[in-house]
Amino acid sequence: MASSLTKDSVTPGTPGSEKTFFGHPRGLATLFMTEMWERFSYYGMRALLPLYLVAPGGLALGAGTATAIYSVYVSLVYLLAMPGGWFGDRVWGPRKTVAVAGAVIMLGHLTLALPSSGTFYAGLGLVAIGSGLLKANISTMVGQLYKGPDDPRRDGGFTVFYMGINLGAFAAPLIIGTVGESVNWHLGFALAALGMGLGLAQFLLGSRHLDAQSSVVPKPLSAEEKATTLRKAALWAGIAVVAYAAVGLSGNYTLNWVLVPLTLLGVIIPVMVLVRIKRDKDLDRAEQSKMSAYIWFFVAAAIFWMIYDQGGSTLSIFADSSAENSVLGWEFPVSWYQSVNPVLIMALAPVFAWIWLALNRRGKEPSTIVKFASGLVLVGVSFFLFLAPLSIAEGGHKAAALWLVAIYFTQTVGELLLSPVGLSVTTKMAPAKYASQMMGVWFLAVTAGDATTGLLSIAGVDLNKTGVVAMEATLAVVAGVAVWMYRNKVKSLMGDVR
Incomplete structure (x- = not known):
């Protein structure tokens, strides 16, 4: 091929x-x-x-x-x-x-x-x-x-x-x-x-x-490091086997015995990694300052992905039960909604690249912080849009497919504003000691966001209720506005990164 x-x-x-x-x-x-x-x-x-x-x-x-x-x-x-x-x-x-x-x-x-x-x-x-x-x-x-x-x-x-x-x-x-x-x-x-x-x-x-x-x-790995790594892995695996065997034999095992620890790890590990890097005494003052600024981006990104990734769960389950999945009388599978985002990415990414270049030539390209804040606001707006089909469904009617397409479109534009900027700022602000690890740290923002959604679901929160959706939408918009309001403070922490 x-x-x-x-x-x-x-x-x-x-x-x-x-x-x-x-x-x-x-x-x-x-x-x-x-x-x-x-x-x-x-x-x-x-x-x-x-x-x-x-x-x-x-x-x-x-x-x-x-x-x-x-x-x-x-x-x-x-x-x-x-x-x-x-x-x-x-x-x-x-x-x-x-x-x-x-x-x-x-x-x-x-x-x-x-x-x-x-x-x-x-x-x-x-x-x-x-x-x-x-x-x-x-x-x-x-x-x-x-x-x-x-x-x-x-x-x-x-x-x-x-x-x-x-x-x-x-x-x-x-x-x-x-x-x-x-x-x-x-x-x-x-x-x-x-x-x-x-x-x-x-x-x-x-x-x-x-x-x-x-x-x-x-x-x-050196021979000593291999032995240490294998020993630690065997220890933790042994603890897990004994713990789950005890739970299973007691007759108390449910799916939550797996889901709850994994979701908690998804929230705790990103926090631990950021704290470890931030407290590393090998980082000079400029690197410490950049990490303080990066935490702003990280938390905001976690909120973004918490909402964005519900496009494959909350929105999909809603479409399955409460949407009219048809165009001009032609019905299509619910899973097809998941093709909307990638086709929009392929169509819009060159357009955005052209816009940034054109604005840059005129000295009017938005800063990293403004792009990031805008992406966060847009993902919040997408869930405000979600309130309309939810209300239609609560009235006993099927919501039109175009409502869902509009939500995915808004989220995709937000992604194009936030995700490339997040990847770029991660590489620019990475301390020298953690240069090869910081891309993994950026992915942990996705982990934290999705784990938070998981915790809410395990706690019994119905993510398809208008009140919950409105609360998530408000959180994203407020977070975006906060990033924008404190942009000068964040810029000063970023040092020479723009």
């Missing part, structure tokens, strides 16, 4: 004079296709997950439990990105870690495809572990294709790679969602396994085009 998309560089002797993928190193084709198929499998399964959990032919759980499971699963994927990066840096190297990750994800989807509720949660766990292993390492390998940060093709390469993510995310609900909802749930999960299998196969076949550095373990 990769070779059919490659071509010779137009100008010999320039960067990329070898066989290329749209002017980029051929290895980008391998990573592009791997990520596209991995996202195809991930977003296809994710589109089916909340619907399967509540369906009479699925697990027939309540909406609150389904939202909690979904939120815990998504928070785990991002939480495990940090240890996934650690494995790439210290144990296997990026290339081997991604190969193992692909196999684990495929095994997880195959486990989900089994017609047994007893193996379902094991399958979810395997997909989460594999996604965590893959997430950080495949991005690292994209960077390794280019000779240093000054390679003029570097930014464009990540843009092409990002398109692979959205292509997979767009196609998945349309294909996997249709089969899962209309034919058989487990066949849908099996298609997700097939997608990851295709991605893994072409990764192994095309890995010869990757940079040799991708096979190197940058900071291998």
Whole structure:
């Protein structure tokens, strides 16, 4: 597949004079296709997950439990990105870690495809572990294709790679969602396994085009560190086995014995990581100041993702029960709503890039803080919009599909304002000591947001009630306004970062 998309560089002797993928190193084709198929499998399964959990032919759980499971699963994927990066840096190297990750994800989807509720949660766990292993390492390998940060093709390469993510995310609900909802749930999960299998196969076949550095373990563990790590892992695993065995034998085991600890970890670990970095005495005064500013961005981002990621749970469950999922009389599967965001990203991202460049030339481009605050306000506005279909449904009517599309559109615009800025500011404000870890810290904002949603659901809060939705919307708007009001204070803490 990769070779059919490659071509010779137009100008010999320039960067990329070898066989290329749209002017980029051929290895980008391998990573592009791997990520596209991995996202195809991930977003296809994710589109089916909340619907399967509540369906009479699925697990027939309540909406609150389904939202909690979904939120815990998504928070785990991002939480495990940090240890996934650690494995790439210290144990296997990026290339081997991604190969193992692909196999684990495929095994997880195959486990989900089994017609047994007893193996379902094991399958979810395997997909989460594999996604965590893959997430950080495949991005690292994209960077390794280019000779240093000054390679003029570097930014464009990540843009092409990002398109692979959205292509997979767009196609998945349309294909996997249709089969899962209309034919058989487990066949849908099996298609997700097939997608990851295709991605893994072409990764192994095309890995010869990757940079040799991708096979190197940058900071291998010493024998003493390996022994210590294994000892600690065995200790914690032993404690968990004994604790859950005791609960099970006592007859008191329920699903909350798993959900509650995982959601609490999703909130506690991000706080612990930020506190550890902030209190590190090796950081100089300027780095300490930047970390103080970064906490503002982190907390605001956690609020953003808490609402944004409910597009796959709260909104999806609402659409399943209370929306008229049709256009001009033509009905479509509920999972198709999950394709709205990626297609809008692909359509609007170039527009936003052009707008920022045009405003920058005139000296009028909004600051990082203003973009961030605007994204936060917009995600709040999206939930104010959600109040309309909720009110329609409470009146005994089905809400029009366009209401949901409008909500996803507003959230996507907010994402384009906040997410790229968050990634950029994370790399710019990272202390030198934590330069390679800070991207994992940014992902922890997603973990904290989704874990908070999970805790609310476990506590019995109905996230489809107008009062709760209005409260979340108000929280996001107030947080956005607060970031904007204190922008001068945050700017002063950011030092030379803009």
